[in-house]
Amino acid sequence: GQQVMQIPQYQHVQEGEDFTTYCNSSTTLSNIQWYKQRPGGHPVFLIQLVKSGEVKKQKRLTFQFGEAKKNSSLHITATQTTDVGTYFCARRANSKLTFGKGITLSVRP
């Protein structure tokens, strides 16, 4: 009930292709956060979504919160090798932050 699901766990794309991944919950989310972890590194906060249908952009990355606040998406336009890493979504409930299992993106140059 408190989990967020990310499927698949791995995705491989050719450099220049677009990439989209989803984060799903069976219950309504008050907010969703996205993090990126580079290989060998620690997770770094990217964005937070709070409002139904909210869309936020960071350069080539577009984040969206579903209208029902039960899912979120991350879209990367024209992937680059610098986009490699694991992308996690996470839900914040009071003081706890629960992460999805993440999706590891690899980009073929």
Add this chain to the structure above:
Amino acid sequence: SQTIHQWPATLVQPVGSPLSLECTVEGTSNPNLYWYRQAAGRGLQLLFYSVGIGQISSEVPQNLSASRPQDRQFILSSKKLLLSDSGFYLCAWSVQQSNSPLHFGNGTRLTVT
């Protein structure tokens, strides 16, 4: 600006030995503090979190314990390590505001042999 320090970066310990990992935060007061474990480069499992000195919430019963002796210090301990304790341990902090993001330390890669 706020910074988080976590040490050591890597650690190799024999089975049955004790463990103490320390994390300190600078530049903020009364933060929420967290310990996560990441096994085999995958998901982040919340182990403990603390909203104040001496206040520890345990998420997963296991061979570990946590303490917060000072406002900006969070310690992860074990009396006797198991092989299954190997993993990447991450400390993180956030402000008390409910929707605030987490800021992670660089992590400790623990190998139990």
